[in-house]
Each structure stands twice: as C-alpha cells, then as structure tokens.
Amino acid sequence: MNKIKNPFIDDSIVEGDDYCPRKNLEERVLNKLESGHNLTLIGDRRIGKTSTAHYVIDNMKGFSKVDIDLYHIMETSDIAESIMDACKKVLDKVWDSKKVFDFAGRLSPKLDVTDAGVSFGLDSSKKEYKKTLNVAFEFLNEVVKRTHGKVIVLFDEFQVVKDVKNGDAILKYMREKIQKMTRVSFLYVGSIRHDMDHIFRDQSSPFFKQAEIVYFEHIGADIFFEFVDKRFQKKKITIKREVYDYLYRICYGVTGDMQTFCRVAFESLPEKSNLDFEELFYVLEIIYKNEQKYFKGILDGKELTRIQKNLLIQLAQNMEQVDVKYFGKYFQQIIGVKSPGAITNALIALEKKQFIYKSDERYCYSNPFFKEWVLDYRLVI
Ligand SMILES: Nc1ncnc2c1ncn2[C@@H]1O[C@H](COP(=O)(O)OP(=O)(O)OP(=O)(O)O)[C@@H](O)[C@H]1O
Ligand SMILES: [Mg+2]
Numbered sequence: 152m153n154k155i156k157n158p159f160i161d162d163s164i165v166e167g168d169d170y171c172p173r174k175n176l177e178e179r180v181l182n183k184l185e186s187g188h189n190l191t192l193i194g195d196r197r198i199g200k201t202s203t204a205h206y207v208i209d210n211m212k213g214f215s216k217v218d219i220d221l222y223h224i225m226e227t228s229d230i231a232e233s234i235m236d237a238c239k240k241v242l243d244k245v246w247d248s249k250k251v252f253d254f255a256g257r258l259s260p261k262l263d264v265t266d267a268g269v270s271f272g273l274d275s276s277k278k279e280y281k282k283t284l285n286v287a288f289e290f291l292n293e294v295v296k297r298t299h300g301k302v303i304v305l306f307d308e309f310q311v312v313k314d315v316k317n318g319d320a321i322l323k324y325m326r327e328k329i330q331k332m333t334r335v336s337f338l339y340v341g342s343i344r345h346d347m348d349h350i351f352r353d354q355s356s357p358f359f360k361q362a363e364i365v366y367f368e369h370i371g372a373d374i375f376f377e378f379v380d381k382r383f384q385k386k387k388i389t390i391k392r393e394v395y396d397y398l399y400r401i402c403y404g405v406t407g408d409m410q411t412f413c414r415v416a417f418e419s420l421p422e423k424s425n426l427d428f429e430e431l432f433y434v435l436e437i438i439y440k441n442e443q444k445y446f447k448g449i450l451d452g453k454e455l456t457r458i459q460k461n462l463l464i465q466l467a468q469n470m471e472q473v474d475v476k477y478f479g480k481y482f483q484q485i486i487g488v489k490s491p492g493a494i495t496n497a498l499i500a501l502e503k504k505q506f507i508y509k510s511d512e513r514y515c516y517s518n519p520f521f522k523e524w525v526l527d528y529r530l531v532i
Contacts, residue, residue, distance in 0.1 A: 158382040159414035164202040171378035191339040194367025197407030213300040227280035231287035235269040238290035309339040310346035323357040369404030390426040467525040
C-alpha cells in the first residue's frame with residue numbers, strides 16, 4: 152500500500168492548499184499595499200509572517216514582487232547582493248538575460264553576474280556601504296523601469312540590518328533612496344519585536360514612520376482547527392476539539408509549532424486513530440525523545456548561568472503571569488537573587504540567547520516543547 156503523504160509542513164513557508172487562510176489579516180495587508188502604503192509586519196517567530204506576506208502579494212493582480220530575504224546577511228555587501236539577486240530574478244523574467252548582464256556590467260563597483268546570482272568581485276566586497284547599496288538601488292530602479300504596474304518590495308527579516316556594522320547609517324541611506332522611488336510599495340517583515348519597534352517607532356530611527364505597522368495576530372483557533380482536522384482525515388485520524396485546544400494553548404497559537412506536533416502525530420499514529428489526550432502525550436514523548444539530549448544539555452551545560460536556568464524553569468510554570476510579578480521578593484528568593492535588577496538581567500540574557508521572547512506582556516519559550524519537557528520530565532530524567 153502507498154504511504155500517505157504527510158500533509159503537515161513545518162520546515163518551510165506554506166502556499167496553495169497548504170496555507171490556511173487568515174482573511175482579516177490578509178485584507179489589512181492587502182488594502183494597505185493596494186493603496187500604495189509602505190507596511191511593516193511584526194510578529195512572533197514561526198507565526199506565519201513570511202507565508203502570509205507572500206500569499207497576499209502573489210494573489211495581487213498586475214504587481215511584480217521583489218523578494219529579498221535578509222536572514223543570512225553579515226555585512227553591507229550582503230544586503231546589496233540580496234537586493235540585486237532578488238531584482239535579477241524579476242529582470243530575468245521580463246528582459247533578455249543578455250541585457251541583464253550588459254546592464255550589470257556597466258555598474259561600478261564591478262559585479263560578477265552568474266546564473267546562480269549577483270556578487271561583488273572579491274576585491275570590491277569591502278567597498279564602503281554607500282557604493283554597494285547604490286548599485287543595489289540601481290537594480291531596483293531598473294526593475295521599476297522594466298515592469299508595468301506596481302512593484303512590491305518584500306524585505307524579510309529586516310531587523311538584521313540594525314545589527315550590521317554601520318547599521319544606522321545604512322538605514323539612513325536606504326531611507327533616502329526609498330523615499331525617491333515611485334510606483335513601489337515596501338513591505339518590511341521581522342520577528343524580533345523590540346528590534347523592529349526600534350526601527351519603525353523610535354523617533355531617532357531613520358525609518359521612524361516610514362511604514363504603517365501591522366502586528367501579526369495568532370491564527371484563529373477555529374479556522375486552524377478546521378484546517379488541521381481536515382488534514383488528519385487523510386489518515387482517518389480524528390482529533391478531539393479539547394485536545395486541539397490544549398495543543399493550541401501550549402503552543403501559544405503559533406502555527407509552526409502546532410504543525411510540528413501534527414506532523415509527528417500524523418507520522419506516528421496508526422490509521423483511524425482517535426487523537427485523545429493519551430495519544431497527545433504519546434506524541435509529545437516522541438518529540439521529547441528527538442530533542443531530549445539538547446534540552447538536557449541546556450539545563451546541565453554551561454551556556455546558561457545558574458540564575459538563568461532557575462529563571463527558565465520558573466517561567467515554564469509561571470507563563471500566565473504578567474512580568475511585574477516576576478520581581479516580587481518571593482520570586483527573587485526562588486530564583487536565588489537579591490534584587491529585581493538581577494531578574495531583569497537574566498530575562499534580557501535569556502531573550503538575547505533566544506530561549507524566550509516577550510509577547511503580549513508575558514514571556515514565552517521559543518520552543519514550547521522545551522517548556523512542556525521542563526514541566527513534565529526535568530525531575531524524572
Ligand atoms: N497560513 C498558514 N497555514 C498553515 N500553516 C502555516 C501558515 N502560516 C505559517 N504556517 C506554519 O508556520 C511555519 C512557519 O511559517 P513562516 O515561515 O511563514 O512563519 P514566520 O513567522 O515567517 O517564521 P519566522 O519567524 O521563522 O520567520 C510554516 O512552516 C507552517 O508550518
Ligand atoms: Mg519568516
């Protein structure tokens with residue numbers, strides 16, 4: 152018998168049938184882009200920002216998308232190269248590829264253009280940021296010139312620009328260039344909320360008020376239940392609503408994490424199963440087994456201080472509390488510190504190391520399965 156393809160995807164952006172619609176959010180994004188606004192989408196990790204951004208743009212008629220992912224950038228020339236690569240993809244579709252080569256050949260600093268992408272020659276990779284970015288914006292202008300209708304430029308993981316050397320100066324330079332462009336809407340997406348807030352909400356930032364902010368909501372529990380339930384039916388697995396609600400709660404409604412659970416459940420449960428609480432804990436145990444060494448390593452290893460470890464463990468139990476409660480005397484005693492400042496420092500360190508993030512005034516584990524493991528197993532193992 153053919154193995155049934157697992158319908159749950161948790162390791163890439165989702166599109167087409169694999170994308171569960173989120174109408175309200177899509178409409179908000181769509182209306183703003185259609186009316187020519189620049190927009191920034193800010194939201195927690197793995198919540199679906201990139202998928203929704205693409206879904207909305209790809210369904211707009213007569214628009215060209217320049218898709219720039221800044222996730223891996225280390226220096227300015229990487230930013231410029233990401234912009235140019237994205238532009239080249241659009242130009243290759245609307246223009247003769249020889250003309251793209253000719254156009255790139257006329258620019259300075261000199262570029263190496265291959266089918267694999269565009270890069271600055273080795274000797275010019277360290278050229279100052281204005282020169283490299285200037286070339287990148289020449290590319291962007293060329294895209295505008297060679298396409299009809301509006302252009303949407305999607306900058307994903309935009310917050311990383313801030314951490315590049317000369318980050319603020321780069322932002323300032325980009326802002327000057329962006330302001331002069333017509334027929335283009337910019338959509339900036341990012342997951343580190345305080346970094347994105349800093350870029351778009353701080354009066355001192357060059358991007359202050361450069362774009363309207365939309366905070367990305369968690370997916371509606373009902374609509375995602377329908378989506379999940381239908382997919383489980385492919386193996387005739389029935390997921391109980393209470394079990395789904397429990398899953399939604401422990402994953403804080405983050406789509407990527409719920410999909411991980413469902414992928415493992417689909418893979419491990421026999422056909423025609425009832426996904427009840429017993430099965431839920433069975434599936435969680437499989438997830439733990441895969442990750443246990445890593446989880447244990449965090450609590451036993453040297454990456455975190457004793458205080459940070461204590462705090463992490465306490466946060467697993469006190470997630471629902473507003474952070475003000477973390478600073479009381481009793482809480483300090485449990486953690487083993489003598490001042491609220493020490494707690495603040497440990498929270499900042501845990502956030503920086505991306506073990507936790509702050510959402511709606513509470514701290515969440517970046518990996519909710521780690522949190523469940525801390526609650527269920529830490530003392531057993
Ligand atoms: N609309 C959706 N329907 C179903 N699953 C979704 C949807 N959006 C996101 N997901 C799930 O979440 C995962 C992460 O999606 P995506 O990369 O779009 O999120 P993100 O917020 O951009 O993540 P990151 O913080 O890593 O950039 C996907 O692999 C998929 O499992
Ligand atoms: Mg993303």
